[in-house]
Amino acid sequence: xxxVEQINNDIKQAMLARxxxxxxxLRAIKAALLLIKTGKDTSSDxxxxxxxxxxxxKLVKQRFEAGQIYKEQNRPDLADEELYQAEIIQKYxxxxxxAEEMKTIVLGIISEVGATSIKDMGKVMGLATKKLSGKADxxxxxxIVKQALQG
Numbered sequence: 001x002x003x004v005e006q007i008n009n010d011i012k013q014a015m016l017a018r019x020x021x022x023x024x025x026l027r028a029i030k031a032a033l034l035l036i037k038t039g040k041d042t043s044s045d046x047x048x049x050x051x052x053x054x055x056x057x058k059l060v061k062q063r064f065e066a067g068q069i070y071k072e073q074n075r076p077d078l079a080d081e082e083l084y085q086a087e088i089i090q091k092y093x094x095x096x097x098x099a100e101e102m103k104t105i106v107l108g109i110i111s112e113v114g115a116t117s118i119k120d121m122g123k124v125m126g127l128a129t130k131k132l133s134g135k136a137d138x139x140x141x142x143x144i145v146k147q148a149l150q151g
Contacts (some may be wrong), residue, residue, distance in 0.1 A: 003092065004033055025088035032059060043106050053134030061137075073094050077091045097135045099144075105132060105148070106144045 007030050014023040032055050036047055060088050063086035070079035097105070113120065128141050 002046070003049075004030075004047070006092070007033065025085040028059065028085065029056070029089060029092065038105050050130075050133050053093065056089055057134065060086050060093070062126070063089065075149050082117055087120070094134050096137075097132065097151055100139070102132065102136050102140060103148075106141065107148060110145070110148055115149060118146070121145055121149060 006024055011023065011026045011030065014026055033047065033052070034049060036055060063082045065080035065099070067079045067086065070076070071081060106128055109131065110120075110124055113123050113127065114125050115121075124145050125138075125142065128145065129138055132141060
């Protein structure tokens with residue numbers, strides 16, 4: 001079952017359960033998928049899995065950032081809602097890698113590419129983001145690459 005079908009089924013279940021909070025998060029995912037489908041990233045009806053994972057990561061990141069802003073502005077009610085939606089959306093992402101697992105994979109990519117200095121960061125990041133798509137945050141990957149190439 002692809003992501004679109006899974007989201008549609010989960011929306012039906014949330015409607016039957018009258019779970020408005022969950023339904024809102026699921027509808028946000030569906031809206032983002034429809035935007036991608038009508039955009040120029042896809043040539044067929046199927047959305048590539050890498051595009052789906054990137055979109056889900058983006059939605060989660062947006063929710064977490066909004067939640068932090070609401071907390072700073074002393075609006076715990078809105079912050080809780082954003083963080084709840086982030087949790088729901090995160091369930092559709094593959095399990096995130098630990099820092100050690102990421103470091104091992106990135107070091108493997110560095111040796112594979114033959115990178116020796118920070119000038120080679122672009123090559124390493126290109127491969128690393130493709131290999132770890134959906135499993136790790138690009139910011140975390142970037143930090144590991146910087147540390148490995150500087151040290």
